[in-house]
Amino acid sequence: MKALPLSLLLVCGAALADDQAILACRALPDGGARLACYDAIQVAARSGGAAARTAAAAPAPAPAMAPAPAASHEASFGLEAAKRREREPDAIASTIPGEFQGWGPGAQIRLANGQVWRVIDGSEAVLPRMRDPKVRIERNLFGTLFLRVEGTNNSAKVRRVQ
Numbered sequence: 001m002k003a004l005p006l007s008l009l010l011v012c013g014a015a016l017a018d019d020q021a022i023l024a025c026r027a028l029p030d031g032g033a034r035l036a037c038y039d040a041i042q043v044a045a046r047s048g049g050a051a052a053r054t055a056a057a058a059p060a061p062a063p064a065m066a067p068a069p070a071a072s073h074e075a076s077f078g079l080e081a082a083k084r085r086e087r088e089p090d091a092i093a094s095t096i097p098g099e100f101q102g103w104g105p106g107a108q109i110r111l112a113n114g115q116v117w118r119v120i121d122g123s124e125a126v127l128p129r130m131r132d133p134k135v136r137i138e139r140n141l142f143g144t145l146f147l148r149v150e151g152t153n154n155s156a157k158v159r160r161v162q
Contacts, residue, residue, distance in 0.1 A: 145158050
């Protein structure tokens with residue numbers, strides 16, 4: 001029974017011993033050198049652990065010069081979606097022309113503005129018969145789109161198909 005806590009303590013101690021090496025790697029400005037430093041820590045940890053501090057103290061040499069296009073792609077990685085979201089509105093309003101009584105899983109809903117949206121969350125709603133109901137497609141904090149029908153508490157996770 002006492003062996004389990006002791007073994008956990010030893011595992012934690014080995015992980016904490018590499019903190020200095022990880023901090024040294026984190027401080028390297030060049031991405032390639034930083035990755036090589038982390039790799040050296042991992043190899044050293046498998047082979048004994050003490051070599052990890054040596055690997056961090058003498059990091060692998062940095063590559064001579066990274067090509068400019070790769071650097072610009074790396075610098076803008078992940079920003080494409082954020083820039084696109086900045087240009088897009090958080091919500092649109094329209095109506096569903098004609099009679100509308102709700103939706104089911106996979107239903108496609110055509111709006112008066114010509115857009116077609118598909119229900120993707122498997123939800124269904126049976127609503128009282130409505131004529132030309134007002135709807136909003138809203139983007140939540142995580143970028144997920146929901147169709148909300150005015151006058152109801154129902155919403156469906158949707159994706160634009162046209």
